[in-house]
Amino acid sequence: MRRRYGWWVLVLALIAATSLAVACGDDDDDDTSADDDIGDDDDDTDDDTECRGAVCDEDDDDTTVDGVDFSNDPPTNPYLAGDIWPMSHRNPYCQGSSPYPGPTSDDGLHASFLTGTPASITMTTGLQDESGDAPLWGSTLNEVYLIDASEQPMVELSVIRKPKGVSNPIGGAYTLADADGFFFVPRNNRLYAYRNNPAGNPYGKIVLAGIYTLPGDSDEESIIGLNMTYDGFLVYATDRGRIGVVSRDFSDEQVFQLSDEDEEMSNSIAVDENGGVYVVTSKFMHRVQWTGEELTQDTAAGAWSAAYETGPEDRPPGRLGVGSGSTPSLMGIGDQDKFVVITDGQILMHLVLFWRDEIPEDWEPIAPGKDRRIAAEVPITFGDPEAEISSSEQSVLVRGYDAVVVSNYYGRFALPSYFAALVSNFPLWAPYGVEKFSWNPTTRTL
Template sequence: MVRTLVALRRLLASLLCCAVPGVACAANPPPNPFLAAPRLAISHFGSAQTNALPYPVNRGTQTVPLGSVPQVPAGPVNLMTLASTSPDAMWGVSATGVEYIDVRHNGFKAVARTLLPGVQPATVIQLNALLANVRREPVDLQARVASAQSFLKQLSSGSGGISSAYSVVDNNNVLYLNTGTRILALGVSDGLRGKQINILRSIDTTTFLQAGEALTGIVMTYDGKLVVLGTRSVHILDRSFTGAVPSLVFGSDESISNSAAVDQDNGIYIVSDKLMRKVVWTGTALSDSAADGAWSSPYPTGDTFYTLFGSGSGSTPTLMGFGSGDSDHLVVITDGKKRMGLVAFWRDQIPIGQTDRIAGQIPVTCGLPPSYAGDIQTDQSVTVNGYGAFVANNISASNTGTTPVVDNLIRGLPGAPPSPLGVQRFTWDPQMHTWASAWARPDISSDNMVPAMSSRSKVVLVSGYYPANHQGWTIKGLDWDGTGADVQTTILGPGLFGNGIYAMMEFLPNSDLLLNSVLGPARIAGPGSALR
């Protein structure tokens, strides 16, 4: 009876959203027809980069030990499992290889594998041994830090970064990903011994990136072109890897460390450590001209802090507000101050009566007390559903002084820095054009994984480490529309199994969780029944 009443209230809210002016809701972003599926075929789940999925999630509490659920051993480091053109299969991408995974009948089994160019089986064995050394007993903290540094050095050796950090699957079921300075296009075919993964083509990004640049993102336009971001530039690449590569180069004093969002009119939203930009793909050229709808805007930045890149916005731009019925079309980021703020920009023309490209700003406190002396910053993009936005603090009260990745690898071990704490949900008012805090949870850890939101169940999922009672890595489902109360808890334990190391949090259409563990992706049936 209670669930029926909840469902009725949500239905009424949806109807009010469509019928009553001023109710803070927004249409869903339109799916990109050139992606393999409407969701999960690209990082942050869609071209708008919202981290939201239209699938239900479950209510309840469960403990999931290593080895108790279907898992595809891979990596180490598995940042996302992507949709294919078939609902029966998904692409698994890791720092060392690619898997094609059969997900039929609630299963999760690799039916094809390939290592990335230059990766040998011995390399994978060595990486896993280095990773195991990080947590081997008995070792002092200094030795653990050294082991973590050795692991990370080997992981990115010769590539300038972690392979498969950026990936997308197109409507021909071709997977595009980065490895070293190259972008690969991979396909799957039926061979004599079953399915096999093939490299269809590749391109060296040094042929169009500026000298000294690194790859920072790959996304897709709504006419089927790849958008490739460098640390100071953006480029349009045909999926055939042939023809000219239209480019825009930004200031030599700027640095881009995040991927981009794309709207249905091929506006491309890029944030550097100094400016938020909209550039426009016209179909023949990349334009930064106002005549084509492009713009740039400064935002609060300039501080340094203990995150992956240490300055500028830590979030990939996220779009908010879609369709002709939504009064405000926005792009949102977190800013580059030690105590971050949430910033919304007008995506299109600045409305009459408004004078600034920045539509609104609000400080992020995560509910931490005024006496809290630490920084509040993030490496995660803003999670958006309707006119709601969710952010997480990724900076701990103390650190090793090395890198946040090292800290996350040793999390929970004796002497290791504590988990970062604090999350906050905001609401944008499209009538008043202002932000307001909806709720905050200073007790919640969102350690390193990117949150995921169920627009159907109105729940946001976060992953963090909780030392009490050796609980360890835990996925928490928080009530989006209410007070942020816990509605799901999945305890994964203190070992490496529960550690995602900056991966995407995912869940599937039947409500199963998909954990992109550092040890390989795993499928976890949710506790109890789904929050429909």
């Protein structure tokens, strides 16, 4: 039976919906020494854990609880810390949405605020206690912290400083908490595992439990994206187009280089229950296939690549890289049409849907010269029919066949991208606009 997590999701959704603000800076602390016990705890995750998604257990018809409809939830990954919000974008599909409705009035609402170092763009829920509450893990440029949001006002339980130096401010933005109580945070060319002390107490002091370093000559490389496969491995992507799978105790790894070494990445990655790893780069939208033993781009294994409109080589204001500004979001479960959803890099940004699995036999390209895998490509104008430019640096929110995009266009001001993001709370530079799209499975149009 599901617990009522609506207020948890509200807190996390409000954090996730804020404009991206990134600041650069170093601290003077030395690397924190890691405990050697990341692999000591027995992995008692039950492979037969009941999936809470609508299609994971066909015999489970419990898709509506207390009036909340869970039928559009993707399969729950049992290796994550529950299904409230255990990772950036909430789940491996990176949908960034929740079945719980938002508030319809201000009755019973209250605000609680904690100061800290910039910039914590998302938070994740850790392991739940016996009452169903869970602490919130967060990551800033310089700190990892733990909050008890069940108390009012919120209580900061523990803070630990990160190792000094930031080579890429995007690294560390995407984090996740696993079912064994570990919180994983990328930083530069390393992946850090934190846990509570004592182990098993979700509200205990934060300690560093382990460090994974990218293989090879990786000093100038940064881990950008992070997710969890449905067989319990961490999967990451670097800014230089390398995809890696590593066990959660860091004892085993598989690293794969995308076929074009000139491809760059500035977003996280999505994962499905069939081993698909979805990676958008400065040139292509890829499905890299995890077979359980290796990563491959072999089409016979289910992998594919498709070109999309990447736009100009100079990134516009509001963007952190060339091409798409969105982490791929997965749309469709069960017998539904299944897609990968991104925003492209055109000056007037478009919403793009790619067929996720096999392309329907009768499907024709949407226009001459377009990749046949593209199912839809429509302009995003945020309601302005005369719009000539639009931009977003957010993953597309997906729920069922609905997709929502928010604006990150800061206007025609010659401001450095990071500075523009930092001042985006001021009306002069603030981005305005939200637009919703829906896929029609009957007409197969967006």
